[in-house]
Amino acid sequence: KQEVTQIPAALSVPEGENLVLNCSFTDSAIYNLQWFRQDPGKGLTSLLLIQSSQREQTSGRLNASLDKSSGRSTLYIAASQPGDSATYLCAVRQKDSNYQLIWGAGTKLIIKP
């Protein structure tokens, strides 16, 4: 059974720092992995989707990597800003689950001005 883990559960860093969020998964039989952002009391916004055949995807200050063999993904945020404060969730699209995304519980990120 696929399990997705995000450590740490919470992270607080000063503004301007580069930072890395981690996501690990136990079963490498995935179609893709997605990173989402969730602001307090709000829905989720898709940030990046990495197909299983890809190694990384970039959007602006965000870079997501995928190492399927080791079951790891990272989300790199460059030059962090207070507006980046949110909870970041990763989710994998499992090959044997058809529709379902398997989610991590998220990392709550606080960027201190």
Added chain:
Amino acid sequence: DAMVIQNPRYQVTQFGKPVTLSCSQTLNHNVMYWYQQKSSQAPKLLFHYYDKDFNNEADTPDNFQSRRPNTSFCFLDIRSPGLGDAAMYLCATSRDPGSSVTQYFGPGTRLLVL
């Protein structure tokens, strides 16, 4: 510009009193999903519709039902809400169930059960 709309944003109901949450989409997507998300937890898929084909997750309680009268709208009915059903309910859509397709989420409805 709103693509996935959920109403209401906040819903207060009484223990055991039926409640309906609404989701609509302007994307003309074929698939609509309902998730339950409790505080500091990952979203949990309750069910989804692929067009009119309803798919219930195995561990979704019978207390939860859904209706999709047309492509644009989907409803979540909670027949007898319990205190444990207090959560954020997220609606999402995708163009199709394909493996490379992104899901688009609405802002959620926060349900409080008194």
